[in-house]
Amino acid sequence: MKCPFCGHEDTQVKDSRPYDDGAGIRRRRHCTNCDERFNTLERVQLRELTVIKRDGTKRPFDRDKIMRSLTIALRKRPVESDRIEQAVAAIVKKLELKVEPEIASEAIGQEVMNTLQSLDPVGYIRYASVYRDFREAGDFEEFMRGLQQQKS
Numbered sequence: 001m002k003c004p005f006c007g008h009e010d011t012q013v014k015d016s017r018p019y020d021d022g023a024g025i026r027r028r029r030h031c032t033n034c035d036e037r038f039n040t041l042e043r044v045q046l047r048e049l050t051v052i053k054r055d056g057t058k059r060p061f062d063r064d065k066i067m068r069s070l071t072i073a074l075r076k077r078p079v080e081s082d083r084i085e086q087a088v089a090a091i092v093k094k095l096e097l098k099v100e101p102e103i104a105s106e107a108i109g110q111e112v113m114n115t116l117q118s119l120d121p122v123g124y125i126r127y128a129s130v131y132r133d134f135r136e137a138g139d140f141e142e143f144m145r146g147l148q149q150q151k152s
């Protein structure tokens, strides 16, 4: 399993334990290169999902990608890894229960944004700044104004 932080190939499993009443197995991993810690989850899949990218191409849904997005957005933030896992599980379940097995990548990005918004404001801004691909400083300011309006 590749390290999501530095891309190093060699990560060590620290421990494995059942997750969500035995519906999955969680492994704690440690990167020998950058010393970061992260979790991976092996679980039952409710159904196969396909992601439709912006350019119209399709690819299989990748749960790990959502985990990586959240882990990176919340790096060094005061959010417990358990809460991150629960959030990923909730997002995936929501997607798997959708009527259509094909999901636009924007819809997934939006779910991740919604989740981060309730988990951690800094993580939310980090993710949104990448996801929305702010090209101009003005775009970002407008986004921040929108955030403040939502709060008040």
Ligand SMILES: [Zn+2]
Pocket: 003, 004, 005, 006, 007, 008, 031, 032, 033, 034, 035, 036
């Ligand atoms: Zn690493």
